[in-house]
Amino acid sequence: MLSMSSRPLRAAVVLLGAVALAATTAAGPAAAGSVVAGSASRAGHAVLTWYDATAAAIAAGGATTQVTNSRTWAIAWLAAARAQTGSSSPVYRRAALAGAVHESLVALVPTQAAAVDAVLEADLAALPDGKAKDRGLAAGRAAADRLIEERTGDGLDSASVNAAFPVPPPAPGVWQPTPSAYAAATQYGNRLARPFLLRGAAQFRPAPPPALGSARYEADLAEVRTYGAAGSTARTQAQTDTATFWLGSSFVLYTPVLRAAVEQSPTSTLSRTRLVALFHVALVDTQIATSEAKYHYQTWRPVTAIRNAAVNPDPSWLPLHNTPAHPDFPSGHNTYSGAAEQILTVLFGPRARQPYTIPSPSAPGVTRTYTDWHLPSLENIDARVWSGIHTRSADEAGIRLGRDVATNTLTRAHELLR
Template sequence: MPLLTRAGRRRTVAAAAVAALVAGLPAAPAVAAAPVDTALEWYDVTAAAVATSTRPQVTNNRAWAIGWLAAARALRATPAGADRDYRDAALASAVHTALSALLPESAASLDAALAGTLGRIPAGRAKDRGVSAGRTEARSLLGRRADDGLDPASVNPTYPAPAAEPGVWQPTPPTFTPAQQAGTRFARPFLLDRADRYRPGPPPALTSARYRADLAEVRAYGAADSTVRTPAQTDTATFWLGSSLTIYTGILRAALARSTRPIAERVTLVALFHVALVDTQIATSDTKYAYLRWRPVTAIRAGDDPTWTPLHTTPAHPDYPSGHNTYAGAAEGVLTALVGPRARQPYTVTSPSQPGVTRTYTDWRGPTRENGDARVWSGIHTRTADEVGVRLGRDVAAHTVRNAYRLFG
C-alpha cells in the first residue's frame, strides 16, 4: 500500500471528520413533487382519445367542445369555499363523462385516466361535489346536443354530382370521390343563429382578372412537376396538408401549457376554441355548397392542359372557401382574443403529413399565413378561396367570443 504524504493524511482526516458530521445530521427533506396540471393532463387524454377516432373532423371537434364546455360550466359554478380538489374532480369527471358517451371505443383508457386523477384527490366533500358537478354538466350538455346533425352519417350524406358546367364543382381525379361534408351545413351550431350568418359574397367571375390570376398561380406553383415552386414551398405545402384538427391540437396545447391564468379560464379557452371550430365548419360547408365552385384541377384540365396534376390530391368538396383556412382563421381569432396576439414563448408543432419535421412560431398568425400559401402550392385551392376562408373563420371566432356568455347562462 502506498504511504500517504503529510498533505494526503490531512485530507483523509478532514474527509473523515466531514463524513462523521454529515452522519449526525438529520436527513435532508425530500423535494416535493410538482403538482399535476389537471387541465393539461385531460387535454392530453382528450387528444389521445380523439386521435383514435375515424369520425369526420367536425364530429371530433364536437367531442372536444362538449367535454370541455361541460367542464367549463362546472368550474364557473364552483361553490363558495371550494378548493382545487373540487376543480380537478369536476374537470376530469366532465370530460370523462362526455367522451365516454361520444367516443365509447376509448372507454378503457378514459376510465384509467379518471381513476388516476381521482386517486390523487383526498376523499371528502369537495371531491364528491366536483365529481357530481362534472357529471351533471356533461350529461346535460350531451342531452342538449343530441341529434344536432354532427354525427358522421348526417355530415356526409349522399350528394349527387351536379351537371358539368364551367365553374361548377365536379368530382376530382384520381379517385373522383363523391362530395364530402355536404351535410355539415344543416347541423345545429353552438352559437351561430344560422349557418349563413357570415357567408361571404360569391367567388370571382370566370371572366375576371382576379380569377385568371388565381388560376395562373395555382397552375404554375401547384403542379406536381412545377419548375417554379421552391423546395421550401414544397415543404410548407406538405406540412400543412395534415389534418387541421391534428396540427392545431398542438398549437392550442402550447397556449394552454404556457398560460398562467386560473384553471377555469384555461378550460374555457379550450371549450371556446372548439365551439368556434364547430360553428366555422358549419359555415364553411354552407358557403362551399352555396357556390359549388370547381377545383383548380378541374378548371385547368378543362382548359388547354388536360393532364395537369396537382402536387397533392384534391379533397372531395368545392374550392370556395378553403376549409383549412377557415379553420386557421377561427383558431387564430380565438387565441388572439383570449390569449393575445403573441405566444408567451416560442412554440413548436408537428404534422402527420410530414413526420419528423417541426415548425416553430411566436404568434398565432404565422400558421394562418402558411396555411394560405400551402393550399396554393399544393395545387388544391385558389388564393382567393384561401383568403376568403381566413376572413370567414375570423368572423365566426369573433362571434363566438362576443356571444360566449350565452353558453354559461
Template sequence: MTLRPRRSVLAALGAGAFLAASGSPATAVARPRRSSAALDWYDTTAETVAAAGAPAQITNSRTWAISWLAAARAARRVPPGAAQDAALASAVHHALVALAPSRTEQLDAALSRSLQTVPDGPAKDGAVAAGQRQARLVLASREGDGLDPASVNAPFPVPQPAPGLWQPTPPAYAPAAQYGNRLAEPFVLDRADRFRLGPPPALDSARYRADLAEVRAYGSLDSTRRTAYRTETATFWYGSSLTLYTEPLRVALARSAKSTAQRAELAALFHIALVDTQIATSDAKYAYVSWRPVTAIRTGAIDPDPAWTPLHTTPAHPDHPSGHNTYSGAAETVLSALVGPRTAPFELTSPTAPGVTRTYTSWHRLTAENVDARVLSGIHTRSADEAGVTLGTDVARHVLRHAGPLFDEETVATGIRRYRDAGGLAAQVRRRELITEAAAPWTPS
C-alpha cells in the same frame, strides 16, 4: 393578407366575458410544461380522439367541444383549486365515455389517477357530481345535432358540368363530402349562413385569371417554380387541421397561469368556434359550388391542360372558401383574443411531413402558412384561402361575443336554443331526408 385587429373582439367580451375578464397579457409568457388536471385531460382527450375518433373531422371537433364545455361549466360551479380539478376530470371523463365508449377502460384509469390527487371529502364528492351533471346536460343538449358522420356526409347531387361549377376530382372522383355540415346545429350561430361571404371571382375577372395562373405555376406536381421550402410548407399543412392545431392550443394552455376553470373555457371556446366555423364553411361551399383548380385548369377556357396534376390530391368538396383557412382564421382569432397574438417560441411537427419541425412565435404565422400551403398544394385558389380566413375570423368573433349562454345551466337544461327556434328543427328533418334518399337535382342557393 393582413387580418383585421382583434381590439373589437376584446372590447366586445367586456365585463361578462368569462376568460378575458382576468386581463390576458398581449404576449404570452413561456412557462415550463407542468402537470395539471387541464393538461392531463387535454392529452387524454387528444389520445381518445386519435384512438377512437370518427372519420369526419367536425365530429371529432364536436367531441372536444362537448367535453370541454362540460368541463368549463362544472369547474365554474365549484371553488378554485383541487375541487375544480376534480370537476374538470369528472366532466371530461363522463363525456368521453359517452362519445368514445371503446376507450372506457383507459378513461376510467385516467379518472382514478386524477382523483387520487384530490383530498377525499364533501368538496371532492360534490365536484365529481358536478362534472357528471354538466356532462349529461351538454350531451343531452347536443343530441341529434347532425354532426355524426352519416349526417355530415349527406348525399349531394353533382351538378351538370358547366364552367365554374364543382365536379368530382381526380384521381378518385369521389362523391362530395361534408355537404351535411351546413344542415347541422351550431353551438352559437343562429344560422349557418350568418357570415356567408360573397361569391368567388367571376371567371372573366382579372383576379380569377391571376388566381388560376398562380395555382398552375406553383401548385402542379412537377412545378419548376415551387422551391423545396415551399413544397415542404404545402406538405406540412396538408393534413387534418384538427390534428395540426392540437399542439398550438396545448401550448396556450400550458403557458397560461389562469385557473382550471379558465383554461377549460379556453379549450371549450376554441372547439366551439371551430365547430361553428366548419358549419359555416360548408354552407358557403355548397352555396357557390365552385370548381377546384384541377378542374378549371384541365377543362376551363384559359389554356386548358388535360394533363395538369396538383402536388396533393384535392379533397372532395368545392373550392370556395378553403376549409383549412376558415379553421386557421377561427383558431387564430380565439387564441389571439384570449391569450394574446404572440407567444415564446414553440415547435410544431406534422404527420404529413415526417422529420420536419417548425418553430413559431405567433398564431398568425400558422394562418399565413396555411394560405400559401393550399395554393402550393394545387388544391385551392388564393381567393378561396383568403375568403376562408375572413369567414373563420367572423365566426370566431361572433362566438366570443355570444357564447355566454352556453355556460349557463338554465339555458342548456331547459333546451332553449336560438338555433332551433330559428329553424333548426326544420334543418334536422331535412337532414334525415338527405341521409335516407338522394337529394333533389342541385340548383344554386
C-alpha cells in the same frame, strides 16, 4: 395583430379575468415564471392531463369526420367549464373538470373507456378526499350528461355530415369530382347541422368568388397552374415543404397549437378550460359555416378549371397533392386556421409566451416552431396554393370566414358558459 371589435374582446376579458389576460398579453418571458408559479402551475397540470386524455381518446377511437371530433372536444370541455362555476374551490374545480371530460369521453368515444377510466383514477387520487372533491366530480358528470342530451340529434354524426351530394351537370365554374379518385363529395350534410352559437349556417357567408374571366380569377388560376402543378419548376423546395407540412388535417395540426396556449397560460383551471371549450365551439361552428358556403357556391377546383380553361386548357394538368372531395370556395383549412387564430389571439394574446413546436401528420418526422398564432395562418394560405388544390381567393376568404365565426363565438360565449 388581428383587428377585432372591442365587444368580443371585452367579453373575453370578463371570461378569463382582466388581470390574467393583461399578464398574458403584456408580460415577457422573465415575468412568466412568477405568474405561473403555485396554484396556476397546478391548474395547468390538471388541465393538460385531461387535454392529453381527450386528444389520445379521439386519436385512438374518434369519428372518421373531423367536425364530429371537434364536437366531442366542445361538449367535454364546455361541460367542464359549466360545472366549475359552482364553486371557487380549486379541488372542486379540478374534480369537476375530471368528471365532465371523463363522462363525455366514455359516452362519445366508448372504445376508449378503459383508458380514460385509468386517467380518472390517477387524477382523483391526487386530490384530497372530502365534499369539494365529491361535489365537483358529481357536478362535472351531471353537466356532461345534460350537454350530451342537449346536443342529441344535432346532425354532427359522421353519417349526417357526409350526406350524399347530387353532383350538378358539368358547366364552367361548377364543381365536379376531381382526379385521381373522382370521389363523391364529402361534408355536404354538415351545412344542415345545428351550430352552437351561429344564428344560421349562412350568417357569415363570404361574398362570391371572383367571376370567371375576371382579372382576379385569371391571376388566381395562373398562380395555381404555375406553382401548384405536380411537376412545377417554379415552386421551390421550401414551398413544397410548406405545402406538405400543412396538407394534413387541420384538426390534428392545431391540437398541439392549442395545447401550447393551454400549457403557457398563467390562468386558472376554469380559464384554461374555457379556452379549450370556446376554441372547439368556434371550430364546430366554423366547419358548419364552411360547408354551407362551399355548397352554396359549388365552385370548381383548380384542377378542373385548368383542364377546362377557356384559354390555354391543359387536360393533363395535375396538382402537387390530391384534391379533397368538396368545392373550392372557401378553403376549409383556412377557415379552421382563421378561427383558431382569432380565438387564441383574443383569449391569450397575439404571441406565445414561449416558442412552440408542432409536428405534421402529412410530413412524418418534420416539426415547425412558431412564436405567434398568425404565421400558421399565413403558411396555410400559401400551402393550399402550392399544393395546387385551392385558389388564393378561396384561402383568403376562408381566413375571413373563420375569424368572423370565432368573433361571434366570443361575443355570445356568455350564452354557453351559464
